Amino acid sequence: MGIYDRDYYQREVPAGVSWGPRSAVGALVLANVVVYVVDWVFLDGRLTSLAKLRVNTLVEPWDWWQFLTYGFLHAREPWHILGNMLGLFFLGRDIEGVYGTKEFARLYLAMIAFGGVIWAVAGRLQGAPGALGCVGASGAVAGIVMLYALIFPRRTLALYFVIPVPAWFAGVLLVAGDAYGAVARSDGSRVAYAVHLGGAALALAYYGLGVNFGRWLPRLSFRWLRRRPKLRVHDPKEEDKDRHDDLSEEVDRILEKISRSGEASLTRQERSTLETASRQYQKRRQSSKDRFV
Secondary structure: OOOOOOHHHHHHOOOOOOOOOOOOOHHHHHHHHHHHHHHHHOOOOOOHHHHHHHHHHHHHHHHOOOOHHHOOOOOOOHHHHHHHHHHHHHHHHHHHHHHHHHHHHHHHHHHHHHHHHHHHHHHHHOOOOOOEEOOOOOOHHHHHHHHHHOOOOOOEEEEEOEEOOOOHHHHHHHHHHHHHHHHHHOOOOOOOHEEOOOOOOOOHHHHHHOOOOHHHHHHHHOHHHOOOOOOOOOHHHHHHHHHHHHHHHHHOOOHHHHHHHHHHHHHHHHHHHHHHHHHHHHHHHHHHHHHHH
């Protein structure tokens, strides 16, 4: 089957993804809301006390799980979770449409963790109390805003739900505001600006470098722990088949991204992958003609 013969490349697909059980955005919003209700309605904040991120978490490996759990916890004030979930819902769906449900979920968790690490490092460097805590999904939401500004720079967003501005301006304003707040904030500020900057920085690197966590994770195995046989049979045909399958899966993802967000959303690496796949398809097609003429 040729690259351009695939069904979803030939039909138009609306931008974004549906709000349903198979949506990563839907699952994440639901998880955050459920945790919030359970924590503050039934447990009076005890879950936050247990699973929040602390400055000292950075140097306590047995508590590193908190680099993820803090991102699903929020302050008692409802505006905290409301602001984060609105940003995730309205902007996250289009980002999920670009990268796919699984990759979006991986990226979301990575931005949560990276933002938490940056916050903890900044706290240690500034001499903050080790028990100082941090909660909230704003690191990932800041990263989503950054990705939205990079992928859809000319789309209009309603700043503070009132002022229409282009997406690129919202991204610049986000980074500038957080950078200023991190440097010049008052001692009484409760906003974790370093978390926002960490999430936005990871999003910028992810987009600029054309990273895909889904291609990395299968390689992170524990094969080095297994006992290797002394003799290994090498089958070039099987190896070529594996490479072909991997390339085909990547082409499927890229073409689905084009159908959702347009060719302009492709990274340099993704364009190169399409060119490689196209050349291989042409070679196979020519070989087939030579064989049966």
